[in-house]
Amino acid sequence: MAHIVIDRDRCKGCYFCIEFCPRNIIRISQEHNRIGYFPAEFIEEERERCTGCKTCAVMCPDTAIEVYK
Amino acid sequence: MNAIFKRPDNLTDAATHFCPGCTHGIAHRLIAEAMDELGIADRTIGIPGVGCCVFLYRYFPIDALEAPHGRAPACATGMKRAQPDRIIFAYQGDGDMAAIGTSEIIHAANRGENITVFFINNSVYGMTGGQMAPTTLLGQQTTTSPFGRDFKSEGYPIKMAEMLATLEGVAYSTRVSLHSPKHVNQAKKAIRKAFEMQINEMGFSVVEMLSTCNTNWRVSPLEALTMIEREMIPYFPLGVFKERTGKDFL
Amino acid sequence: MTEKKLTKGNIALAEGAIQAGCRFYFGYPITPQNDIPEYLARNLPKNGGTFIPAESEIASINMVMGASASGKRAMTSSSGPGISLMQEGISYLAGSEMPAVIVNIMRCGPGLGGIAPTQGDYNQAVHGGGHGDYRNIVLAPGSVQEMFDLTIRAFELADKYRNPTMIIADAMIGQFQEPCRLTPEKPVEFPEKPWALTGRKGRSPRLLKSLYLGDYEQEEHNLFLKKKYDEIQENEVMVEMQNLDDAELIIVAFGTPARVAKTAISLARAEGLKVGLIRPITLFPFPVKQVFEHSARVKNILVVEMNTGQMVRDVRIAAHKDAAIHFYGRPGGGFPFPDDVLGEIKKALAGGAR
Incomplete structure (x- = not known):
């Protein structure tokens, strides 16, 4: 069991985590954040498929992702 | 559940001023992680050059000196000689190091100053709006090479990591990239090794990082990553160009 | 009576720097000031100091900046064209409030200029030289003894006000010999440097910078510097x-x-x-x-x-x-x-x- 937590207001919506997630369980939010970007969001329904591989966090230029396992 | 990846201790909470998808942010995090792991932040002083890297002191909770454009290696020289037991690193962009600061970087490297230099090569002047840099690729359009860089007029992109590796004073010279998870992990190792070179008093270490400037390249962040793979790496090959294993220079 | 020794102006200045506690010299050769680096190359290491023959005057002044930011006394010396190359760094030193001593044994300019005694760099030293709204403290020795004494004073003033201090002398003062007392007249002052970059251990991080982008930040900074210059004008006239x-x-x-x-x-x-x-x-x-x-x-x-x-x-x-x-x-x-x-x-x- 693993999951990630994305800091919504730190995310600038660059799509890196979405692109590199091997399980495709991150998507772009439909609502913009406090700084005006549409941030990435973890698809909670797919939570059990997250392996905690950290790939999303490794690529995040804004260090907006924490990974828990 | 435990956090297996979190914000490094040596990265402040400040949101970066970098554009969305700018890999400067990744480089910053890797340096912070390396400082965390090596436990050196208390005695580390950072010297940013001028350009997008200038706000380094907002993001690293360490002592910092803002150097004039291109002069960070000279400032680092004076600082390291004044306090040899401190870890001194400079963080320069390609305009800063490879254009206006070539003299300072070459001579700091040649003297074998025991400092570490992180070099962000994104092939343009980012902060000033995407002008042609010495590292701009042939044919690449920028605001000051609007018809594409032409070697007949502007010469060839300069290969800093290879050039510095030829100097006797250099302990470690490598080029890494920040465009994929695998490459980011390699970059992390290189950054750590560069710091270790300094800790072990091996001499000058430099890590060139191929980085994106999607705003000035006029592409999306994801497209910029593929451009590193497709266009930069063929000209700027990745690899270790020099690595000193013992103090054979003594 | 204190013993006096027949001494060349440039040598008195260099020895003054050592006795002022300067342990870092960075410079590039240019006539008529070469006696200074040559003396320091020989004598700084004997006193636990560092001498680097820098690749240019630009590198010299920035090495001075690095050593000075570390809280150490550092200097460079040059002449005419070399001092021109240093102006960017001097402006940064003033803007970031870092002390440094810069010596100009003047050449005749403009351009490469001759090496005979001259005072063509008064305006450059006193009224700017570099970019921006700043002042150098500028000392003008008139004898070999003053080359020694004022160099010590230059380091004290630079530290006291966290400001670059220039010593300007014509080649006559630099090159001729006079009897000179080569010991300080009074104990050398060493102000505390609670701003020096030494690593954050045990305190919060420090920063030396001259970039102010926020609304009115730069104006506030310049007015603060102006107050300092007024204080210097009030207290330090010799x-x-x-x-x-x-x-x-x-x-x-x-x-x-x-x-x-x-x-x-x-x-x-x-x-x-x-x-x-x-x-x-x-x-x-x-x-x-x-x-x-x-x-x-x-x-x-x-x-x-x-x-x-x-x-x-x-x-x-x-x-x-x-x-x-x-x-x-x-x-x-x-x-x-x-x-x-x-x-x-x-x-x-x-x-x-x-």
Whole structure:
């Protein structure tokens, strides 16, 4: 069991985590954040498929992702 | 559940001023992680050059000196000689190091100053709006090479990591990239090794990082990553160009 | 009596730096100041110091910045073209409030210029040189002894005010020999440096910078610097004044021309002409009050310089409105001999007050 937590207001919506997630369980939010970007969001329904591989966090230029396992 | 990846201790909470998808942010995090792991932040002083890297002191909770454009290696020289037991690193962009600061970087490297230099090569002047840099690729359009860089007029992109590796004073010279998870992990190792070179008093270490400037390249962040793979790496090959294993220079 | 040793000006300056606690020198060769790096290359390491023959004057001043940011006393020296190359760094030092001592043993410019004694860099040193709204503290030694003493003072002032301090001297002062006491007159002052970058251990991180992008941040910073410069003007003026009580004419001169003026004044007094001298030792802060007060009474001023007229402007600004300001300048290595100055004294006195 693993999951990630994305800091919504730190995310600038660059799509890196979405692109590199091997399980495709991150998507772009439909609502913009406090700084005006549409941030990435973890698809909670797919939570059990997250392996905690950290790939999303490794690529995040804004260090907006924490990974828990 | 435990956090297996979190914000490094040596990265402040400040949101970066970098554009969305700018890999400067990744480089910053890797340096912070390396400082965390090596436990050196208390005695580390950072010297940013001028350009997008200038706000380094907002993001690293360490002592910092803002150097004039291109002069960070000279400032680092004076600082390291004044306090040899401190870890001194400079963080320069390609305009800063490879254009206006070539003299300072070459001579700091040649003297074998025991400092570490992180070099962000994104092939343009980012902060000033995407002008042609010495590292701009042939044919690449920028605001000051609007018809594409032409070697007949502007010469060839300069290969800093290879050039510095030829100097006797250099302990470690490598080029890494920040465009994929695998490459980011390699970059992390290189950054750590560069710091270790300094800790072990091996001499000058430099890590060139191929980085994106999607705003000035006029592409999306994801497209910029593929451009590193497709266009930069063929000209700027990745690899270790020099690595000193013992103090054979003594 | 303290022992004196026949010493060359540049050597006295270099030894003064060591005795001031300067342990870091970075420089690039240029005539007529080479004795300074050569002496320090030999003698700094003996005193636990570091000498780097830098790749350029640009690198030199930035190495000084690095050592200075570390809280150490550091200096560089050069001449004309080299000092021009350093101006960017000097501006950064002033903007980031870092001390440093920069020595200019002047060449004749513009351009590469000759190496004969000259004072063509007064404006560069006193009125800017680099970009932005800042001032250097500027000291002008007039003897070998002052090359020693003022170098120590330069480090003290630089540290006290966290500001670059320049020493400017013509090649005569740099190159000739005089008996010199090579020990400090009083214990050297070492101000605390609670701003030095030494690593954050046990405290919060420190920053030395000159970039201010926030609304009004830069203005606030510049006004803060202005207050500092006003304080320097108020407290640090050094000036030598001679024969002013009965003077009918005052010569204002610094460096070698002031020495020539002294001889000319003796010649003049032998002929019954009452001439006095104001010799600014600090060029910034300029002895504004002294020049004003004495010119209000004497009303006849002769400025002698080895240039086409640079300090004379500061004298004009400082002097009483009724004072007549005469100028005698020999630029580009031309030399104002005592007889020449005597001639100018007579001309000025014949003209009388305006």
